[in-house]
Amino acid sequence: MEDNALKEVLNWLEGEIVVLNKEINTRKKALDSLQNLVTGLKEYEIKTGFKDRYEKANEELEKEKERLVKLHNHYRTIEEECNTLKKKLNGWQEWFNSKQEIYNKLFSAPPNKLTEEDNKSVTEPKTDASKKKIKKKKKKKK
Numbered sequence: 281m282e283d284n285a286l287k288e289v290l291n292w293l294e295g296e297i298v299v300l301n302k303e304i305n306t307r308k309k310a311l312d313s314l315q316n317l318v319t320g321l322k323e324y325e326i327k328t329g330f331k332d333r334y335e336k337a338n339e340e341l342e343k344e345k346e347r348l349v350k351l352h353n354h355y356r357t358i359e360e361e362c363n364t365l366k367k368k369l370n371g372w373q374e375w376f377n378s379k380q381e382i383y384n385k386l387f388s389a390p391p392n393k394l395t396e397e398d399n400k401s402v403t404e405p406k407t408d409a410s411k412k413k414i415k416k417k418k419k420k421k422k
Contacts, residue, residue, distance in 0.1 A: 376383075
């Protein structure tokens with residue numbers, strides 16, 4: 281009987297071993313599938329990180345575009361103002377060039393002493409009557 285009892289215990293233990301081996305295989309499969317899931321999720325996490333970085337870079341790009349548009353508009357305004365001022369300066373330069381000979385004579389020649397007649401002619405208005413007076417005075421002096 282002991283042999284029978286030992287055989288029963290042995291059969292029961294062998295049955296338990298088979299059950300445990302099946303459970304080990306089942307758990308290995310579950311572990312492998314979880315491991316594959318973790319690998320897939322890590323890839324997804326990496327892709328998500330790229331997406332976040334892409335969105336952040338895109339926001340920065342939009343801000344930079346806005347800044348450059350403002351800068352370009354400011355540049356255009358300044359350029360228009362510069363062109364306007366260049367035109368004004370060229371106008372003044374042309375005016376000065378047309379008057380340059382007069383300025384050169386005016387500032388290079390020593391001042392002449394004015395006579396009394398010159399003083400009067402400078403201070404008195406030149407009307408027909410005053411012109412006649414000046415002519416009479418000149419004739420008298422001769």
